[in-house]
Amino acid sequence: MLLEIENLQYNINEKPLFSGFNLSIEEQKNHLLVGPSGSGKTTLINLICGLLSPEKGAIRVAGHDIAALSESGRDKIRREHIGIVFQTLRLVSALDLSANLLLAQRLSRGTIDASLITSLLKRLGIAHRAKAKPHQMSQGEAQRAAIARALVTRPRLLIADEPTSALDETNARQVMDLLLECTADYGATLLIATHDDRLTPLFPNRIVLTDHMLKAA
Amino acid sequence: MFELALAYLRDRSLTTALNILLLGISVAMLVLLVQFGNQLSSRLDRDAQGVDLVVGAKGSPLQLILSSIFHIDQLTGNIPLDSLEMLRRDPAVKAAIPLALGDNFDGYRIVGTDESYATFYGSEVEQGKMFEKPMEAVLGAAVAKTTGAQLGQQFIGSHGLETEEGDGQAHDQTPFQTVGILAPTGTVVDRLILTSVESVWDVHGIDHQHDHQPNAGHDHGHDTDDQVLSARGELQPELTAILVSYRNAAGAIRIPAMINRQTEMQAATPAVETARLLALFGAGIEGARIFAWILAATGGLAIFIALLNMARAREGDLALLRVMGASKAQVFGTILLEGLITAAAGATLGIAAAHAALFVASRSFQTLSDLGLSATQFLPAELGIIAAVLLIGIVAALIPAARIFRINLANTLARTS
Structure with missing residues (x-):
């Protein structure tokens, strides 16, 4: 099992957002995490990534209980197993695209795989933008660049938070196609948190958050 | 992380250049004062040696x-x-x-x-x-x-x-x-x-x-x-x-x-007169030295303000680095490096400018040439100035860098992403 959440308890302002929450995702089984605003999608992602600590429960990523680890231990699990794509925060602003990918590899693995960077940039159709700074890219290019940045470390779990919400129909479709194709090509498992209904038909596995209760669709 | 620090400095090149210039001017002044005082003093001692x-x-x-x-x-x-x-x-x-x-x-x-x-x-x-x-x-x-x-x-x-x-x-x-x-x-x-x-x-x-x-x-x-x-x-x-x-x-x-x-x-008596001469110069040199250190402190303050503003404006970036797997120490070190690199560049510029000025001055002014002012002589005191300026750069970067320890990643990401 790639991701296992058991009996999760997490409070916001002392009110439970998750209580006795359970979830498991197998390797190579992509999931869509859906729910209305405020249902806790982003909070759940932050808990899985180790950016937040739960009150209770276990969150196992690739067999490691990230909830039980110290901050540096959580950094290590995130570095080694998880890639994250955000809606707008995509790349380090001072670096160009290729430097961003090199930095991501160095931070994650301590080594550089230039051929992987080249193949990813080609695969995502942004090889010609390798020397572009983030502010010089279009929305669609920047989101593809964020996918490249997340995949370049060869994560087992790729988490995307609202990756298409800021994109128009064409770009959203392109980005989703690329996300699905690339995660398959590079052996990652995709978990997308979104309220973008356009994505629903693309995912057979969905996790629906309603009143903080898990409903498997 | 060194390349990242350089990239951030390049990203706000005008501010970086001005900070380097400010520190460079103060270092150049300090080096010139040290060089002039030292070379003048040793020259006077050497030339008057044995003449009672x-x-x-x-x-x-x-x-x-x-x-x-x-x-x-x-x-x-x-x-x-x-x-x-x-x-x-x-x-x-x-x-x-x-x-x-x-x-x-x-x-x-x-x-x-x-x-x-x-x-x-x-x-x-x-x-x-x-x-x-x-x-x-x-x-x-x-x-x-x-x-x-x-x-x-x-x-x-x-x-x-x-x-x-x-x-x-x-x-x-x-x-x-x-x-x-x-x-x-x-x-x-x-x-x-x-x-x-x-x-x-x-x-x-x-x-x-x-x-x-x-x-x-x-x-x-x-x-x-x-x-x-x-x-x-x-x-x-x-x-x-x-x-x-x-x-x-x-x-x-x-x-x-x-x-x-x-x-x-x-x-x-040469000993009495050269002491009097150095005392006359000394008062002026001391005043200029204080001014130069104030200038160096101002340079440090400029670095501090630039890095503090940067750390605020770049919170999303810093959070992204953490998400990408950078440890707090690495991000802290990157900001510290920015201060250090700026200070090092300022120190290098200052040293080079001071020695270039000595070179030009010794060729342009007969009196300085007669004093045997040398542009190629490096003094141990210059290492002290470099160390002090590097310390200023580090101290100026400490508080902005320490912000990384206070960043709540989830909140910052929620705000910026």
Whole structure:
């Protein structure tokens, strides 16, 4: 099992957002995490990534209980197993695209795989933008660049938070196609948190958050 | 992370450049002050080493020291030739070296003296021989190098201490012949042309045949007004100054008092006058040094403000770095590096600018050139300045960098993504 959440308890302002929450995702089984605003999608992602600590429960990523680890231990699990794509925060602003990918590899693995960077940039159709700074890219290019940045470390779990919400129909479709194709090509498992209904038909596995209760669709 | 720190600095290049410039100016000022103070002090010490007393015409004692030992000021006047014998006869005097000054060649002073002057400064003949006959001259190492003069070459001295175009006072009828070139000593001798006292008298048409004694210096004439005329209306041989070193401590007590009270001459002590000179410079240098450190602190403050603003504006970036797997220490180190790199660049710029300024100044200003100001000499104090400026850079970056420990990743990401 790639991701296992058991009996999760997490409070916001002392009110439970998750209580006795359970979830498991197998390797190579992509999931869509859906729910209305405020249902806790982003909070759940932050808990899985180790950016937040739960009150209770276990969150196992690739067999490691990230909830039980110290901050540096959580950094290590995130570095080694998880890639994250955000809606707008995509790349380090001072670096160009290729430097961003090199930095991501160095931070994650301590080594550089230039051929992987080249193949990813080609695969995502942004090889010609390798020397572009983030502010010089279009929305669609920047989101593809964020996918490249997340995949370049060869994560087992790729988490995307609202990756298409800021994109128009064409770009959203392109980005989703690329996300699905690339995660398959590079052996990652995709978990997308979104309220973008356009994505629903693309995912057979969905996790629906309603009143903080898990409903498997 | 070093490349990332560089990339962030490049990203706000104007601010970075201005901060580097601010620090560079302060470092340059500090280095110049240290260099000038140190080189001046060591130069004065070196040139005055072994000279216990200078005897010359009445006037400013500092001027007498500057003109007779360091050869950087106007002369005070002439003194009688027999004063040399009077001093040499004194049992407390170990050595009395005559000086007859007043002319130059290509800006380098021609010093009428005897062999003991070169020996006194530990100077040895590298090529040729020491002057023996009138109108033979020996060039200091710097003079030979700059003018390119070779053995056997003749040159004509000009009246005064610096060559000025069209001064029309060249001594065309009495050329000097180069018979020797001295080895470098790192002292004032390197920038002098040595000849016999008699040569200086000859150049100025002063009859000295019946006065002159072997190996003894005589008068020279520089300004006609200063010359003593004989009963027949002829110029009399005189000297400009005498450098004295004592045989024992008793000389230091008796001789200056005797000269100052019982003769028309004055006795100036180099140690006292150079200390006075350095004290005069010292007050100015100290004021400038305080100003330069204030400037350096301002540079540090500018780095602090720039990094603080950056850390605020870049919170999303910093959070993204953490999500990408960078540890807090790595992100903290990156910001610290930005401060350090800025300070290092400022220090490098400052050091380079200061030495370039020394180079240009020593070639543009005769007085600084005469002082032997060197642009290639690096002092240990400069390392201290560099270390202090690097520390300023680190301290300025500490608080902005420490923000990374307060960033709540989830909140920051929620706000920025």
